[in-house]
Amino acid sequence: MKKVLAIVLATLILVSAFAIGTSADTVKKLTREEWDTLYNSLKDDNTLPMLCVGADQTQLGLVWHAPKDSAKAEVRLAKSESMADYVTFTGVIDPADNDTQVVCRVDITGIEENTTYFYQWYTGTEWSGTYEYKSKSFDSYKMMVIGDIQIGGQTESAEKQSEDGYTWNSVLTEAMSKNPDISFLLSPGDNTSTGKGDNEWQTLLMPPLVRNLPMALAIGNHDKKGMKYDYFTHMPNEFYGEYFTGLDRDFYFRYGDTLYLVFDATSASAADHMAMAKQAVSEHKDAKWRIAVMHQALFGPGYGNIDPETGILLNAVFTPIFDSYDVDLVLTGHSHLQGRSHFMYESSVVGKAESGVAYANPKGTIYLNSNAVCDHESFTLPLPHVAYEFAENDVTTYTTIEFYGDTMKIKTFRGDNSELLDEISILKNDDEKKEDSFLNRLHRFFYKFVELCGRIYQEIDKIVVANRGGHF
Ligand SMILES: [Fe+2]
Numbered sequence: 001m002k003k004v005l006a007i008v009l010a011t012l013i014l015v016s017a018f019a020i021g022t023s024a025d026t027v028k029k030l031t032r033e034e035w036d037t038l039y040n041s042l043k044d045d046n047t048l049p050m051l052c053v054g055a056d057q058t059q060l061g062l063v064w065h066a067p068k069d070s071a072k073a074e075v076r077l078a079k080s081e082s083m084a085d086y087v088t089f090t091g092v093i094d095p096a097d098n099d100t101q102v103v104c105r106v107d108i109t110g111i112e113e114n115t116t117y118f119y120q121w122y123t124g125t126e127w128s129g130t131y132e133y134k135s136k137s138f139d140s141y142k143m144m145v146i147g148d149i150q151i152g153g154q155t156e157s158a159e160k161q162s163e164d165g166y167t168w169n170s171v172l173t174e175a176m177s178k179n180p181d182i183s184f185l186l187s188p189g190d191n192t193s194t195g196k197g198d199n200e201w202q203t204l205l206m207p208p209l210v211r212n213l214p215m216a217l218a219i220g221n222h223d224k225k226g227m228k229y230d231y232f233t234h235m236p237n238e239f240y241g242e243y244f245t246g247l248d249r250d251f252y253f254r255y256g257d258t259l260y261l262v263f264d265a266t267s268a269s270a271a272d273h274m275a276m277a278k279q280a281v282s283e284h285k286d287a288k289w290r291i292a293v294m295h296q297a298l299f300g301p302g303y304g305n306i307d308p309e310t311g312i313l314l315n316a317v318f319t320p321i322f323d324s325y326d327v328d329l330v331l332t333g334h335s336h337l338q339g340r341s342h343f344m345y346e347s348s349v350v351g352k353a354e355s356g357v358a359y360a361n362p363k364g365t366i367y368l369n370s371n372a373v374c375d376h377e378s379f380t381l382p383l384p385h386v387a388y389e390f391a392e393n394d395v396t397t398y399t400t401i402e403f404y405g406d407t408m409k410i411k412t413f414r415g416d417n418s419e420l421l422d423e424i425s426i427l428k429n430d431d432e433k434k435e436d437s438f439l440n441r442l443h444r445f446f447y448k449f450v451e452l453c454g455r456i457y458q459e460i461d462k463i464v465v466a467n468r469g470g471h472f
Contacts, residue, residue, distance in 0.1 A: 027209060029173045032166055039162040039206065046101065046198045048205040049121055049128075053184050053216040055236040056254040057138045060108040060214055062091075063234035065101045066124035073104035074122045081118050083130060097231055098198075105234045113138040131211040136183045140404040141256050144175055144182045146415075147333030147370025150222060151200045152193040161203050164374040169207040171373055171396040171415035176209050178418040179400055183255065185213050188333040188370060189220025189265075189295030196226030205232075219247060219264040220295040220334065235262070239279070241272025243458060248272075252280035256403055259287035261327070263318065265294035268461060270317045270454030274447060277321050288428065289408055291401075292322055292330045299344050300369025301380050301389040302335030313457065316450055319347055322365050324443035328408065328426065329401070330367045336378035338371035338397045338412060339389035340422060353387045358407075358425035366424070368410065371397040388412075388422045397421065 030038065042048065052061035062075050073091035076083060091106030104121070111117070115135050120127045136142075151164045176182060192200035204210075216235065223229045224247055235251040248267040253260050261280055263273055281290070296314050297304040304311055322330055323345055343351035343364030350364040367385075372378075376394045390397060396415030401408065406429040412422040 027173055027177055029177070030166075030169060035166040035169055036162050039158075039165055039203070042206055043158060043161075043199065043202065046202060047123060048202055049211075050205055050232060050234070051133065051211065051214045052234045053186075053214045053236060053253050053255070054107065054109070054111075057113070057135075057141075057183070057256060058109060058111045059236070060111060060133070061105065061234040061236065062108065062119075062121055063103065063105045063232065064121055064123075065096055065231070066104050066122070068096075068100055068102050070124045071102045071104055072122045072124075073106050075106045075108060076120045076127065077108055078118050079115065081130060081132075083118060083120065086120075097227065103231050111135050133212055133214075136181055138256050140402075141183045142179060142181050142400050142402040143255070144179065144185050145188070145331055145368070145370055145399040145401065146171060146175070146185060146373060147188045147331075148190040148220070148336055148372035148375065149187060149204060150190045150193050150220075150372055150374045151203045152374060156193070161199060165203040165206055167396065168204065168373050169209075171398060172207050172209050172213075174415055174418060175398040175400075175413070176213070178413075182213070182400065184216060186216045186260070186262075186293060186331065187218060188293050188331045189218040190222040190333060190372075191217050191220065192228065193222055193375070194225050195223045195228055198228065201228055201232040216251075216253065216260065216262060216293075218262050218293050218295055219249070219266060221266050223247075224266045237280070239272070239276040241269060241275060243269045243455060244272050245462065250276040252276065254284050254287060257288040258403060259284040259290050261290065261292045261325075263292065263294040265296050265314055265318065268313055268317055268454045268457045270447070271451040273317065274321055274444070274451065277325050281325055288406075289329075289403065290325060290327045292318075292327045294318060294330065294332055295334050297332045297335040297337075297367075297369045298330065299341035299347075299367035299383075299385045300332055300335055301337040301339035301383065301386050302369070302378060303381065304335065304369075304383070315347060317454055319344075320443050320447050320450065324440040324447070326440070327365050328428075329410070330365055331370070332367060333370045333372070335369060336372035336376055337369060337380055337389065337393050338421070339369050340387050340410075340412075340424070341367040341385045342387045344385060349385050353424055355388050355422050355424060358427060360427040361430050362426060366410070366426075368399065368412075370399065371395075371415075373415075390421050 049064035054060045075089045076086040078086040094103045117133045236253045239250040342349045342353045345364040399412045409425045
């Protein structure tokens with residue numbers, strides 16, 4: 001009887017969420033009790049899909065698990081809620097890491113701006129319910145960053161995992177209800193805690209809003225403790241490089257006038273990271289803004305670039321890439337501390353970047369570090385490159401990045417009540433950064449030495465990780 005009641009309640013919650021369109025402007029927060037009911041109804045269902053960003057703003061991806069014998073990688077997309085005018089997109093079926101399922105991956109193309117779509121996917125037994133996706137403006141747009149979602153799982157109790165899911169759902173709902181114009185969510189990694197449990201990904205995909213919000217998820221060291229990321233994601237332009245192994249991969253995508261370079265910073269394969277940046281930039285030379293994403297903090301609060309375990313190495317590997325390709329903003333996580341650097345170049349402060357100030361054509365790169373959602377362990381250090389730091393690291397946060405005209409505006413909010421914590425604007429109306437300067441080319445020439453060292457480190461690291469049984 002309890003089970004029947006739970007299913008009825010969960011259905012009611014899902015139906016009520018859908019009845020209001022699960023559109024971000026009307027979505028309501030779930031109480032802990034409502035969330036637990038939803039969690040219990042879905043926790044054993046390893047089929048929830050993830051809506052992913054596409055190679056550009058006119059594309060999307062969808063990835064889900066389906067029964068091996070009856071799966072079809074098909075998605076229907078329509079402009080009417082009745083689905084009468086649907087078109088079908090067909091993708092590929094890849095092996096899952098269990099005996100009974102496969103992974104379906106579909107690319108959806110031809111998305112027009114400011115348009116409401118409805119979609120369904122083939123679950124393996126039937127067409128799913130109908131879900132809404134509202135595209136936003138392509139020229140001026142807003143995206144959101146939430147880092148270290150880090151859903152606990154494999155070794156955690158169901159109760160703890162439901163709590164993590166509740167926290168994740170709460171910050172997502174808070175952010176989307178206050179910012180219904182967000183185009184997509186980007187996370188700088190540690191999406192899961194052990195990287196080994198299907199249940200971690202299922203909890204990550206449970207919030208009803210995830211059906212409406214494309215996501216771009218970088219790989220973090222926790223994700224890399226296992227291989228599950230490989231089976232639950234479908235990122236655009238995945239770049240497997242020459243020396244990457246196992247889960248290693250970078251990816252990139254374009255949205256509006258911004259090129260996003262997403263690095264797997266758990267790999268020290270400098271040659272591959274540089275090759276990805278070169279390829280992405282050469283395909284998108286006209287992109288006004290360049291944003292890089294990597295998991296480990298470099299110039300945020302906390303250890304970052306001076307961390308003897310990985311920071312010194314990562315600084316050597318990544319900073320020259322960001323400097324030589326004139327990256328405007330680097331998004332990181334890992335330290336579980338919300339904060340932001342001044343303008344940085346060659347690992348030094350080259351200009352102040354104070355909260356509340358608008359800067360015109362600044363030299364250097366801002367590094368913004370995200371707080372964590374489910375794990376708040378951290379410690380901080382007084383560091384000269386830190387321009388802003390949020391001291392209450394047990395409070396969730398989210399950051400929005402808005403592009404309009406020649407301006408990029410970065411705002412960070414508390415995740416529980418959307419109080420504005422930090423804001424900075426950059427105006428870029430000169431074309432200087434589009435020119436590939438002699439200095440930039442020189443940077444990349446001397447980087448060949450780093451590439452060689454990275455290759456040697458990679459070989460040693462493989463042996464160390466194999467002996468240790470995984471990454472930190
Ligand atoms: Fe991490």
